[in-house]
Amino acid sequence: MNRLKKIVLLVLFILGLLIMFGTWYKFEYSMDKVAESTINTPELERSLLIATQGSEFKNAITNNIVNEFKKDSIFIRIIDISALTQVEARDYSAILLIHTWENWKPPMGIKEFIERTTDQKDKVVVMTTSGEGSSKIKNVDAITGESKIENVIPFTERAIERLKPLLSKSSNLNQ
Numbered sequence: 001m002n003r004l005k006k007i008v009l010l011v012l013f014i015l016g017l018l019i020m021f022g023t024w025y026k027f028e029y030s031m032d033k034v035a036e037s038t039i040n041t042p043e044l045e046r047s048l049l050i051a052t053q054g055s056e057f058k059n060a061i062t063n064n065i066v067n068e069f070k071k072d073s074i075f076i077r078i079i080d081i082s083a084l085t086q087v088e089a090r091d092y093s094a095i096l097l098i099h100t101w102e103n104w105k106p107p108m109g110i111k112e113f114i115e116r117t118t119d120q121k122d123k124v125v126v127m128t129t130s131g132e133g134s135s136k137i138k139n140v141d142a143i144t145g146e147s148k149i150e151n152v153i154p155f156t157e158r159a160i161e162r163l164k165p166l167l168s169k170s171s172n173l174n175q
Helices: 003-029 056-069 081-086 108-116 118-123 149-167
Strands: 037-039 046-052 074-080 094-100 124-129 142-145
Touching: 046 056, 046 081, 046 149, 056 074, 056 094, 056 124, 056 149, 074 081, 081 094, 081 108, 094 108, 094 118, 094 149, 108 118, 108 124, 118 124, 124 149, 142 149
Parallel strands: 046 074, 046 094, 094 124, 124 142
Antiparallel strands: 037 074
């Protein structure tokens, strides 16, 4: 076999390994899509939107937050972050965005929503998970950390602490 054939085979082998690694990484670490659901009636005065990605960690946080607020007179809507393009922030008393830092940046839907709703940023609570636990969108006050099951309770408590004032009965809607 001549030298050129060996180089071509080596390059093809390396490309094959990279494709296999990329496929495994995407399968192993990609987020599931969240099915939309609602709790309580949309006619209620106060409303909470939770836009999230599907994972064991994020689902546990979402369930804990729903359990905290479902007994109150609060309409709760849960959507996948990909549906944020159709959301108007002014339609909700509070918005919780739960997402993973992907490829060293936030998901495009999260970034675009935050940029589009700067006039409503006081009602948005952002929760960002990443490998080392400190990544977040610049100039956004986010709850950050690693998505480890043992972090579910502290993450939930911090989110509830930020959401309660936004969902209090004395809050003004559509600020």
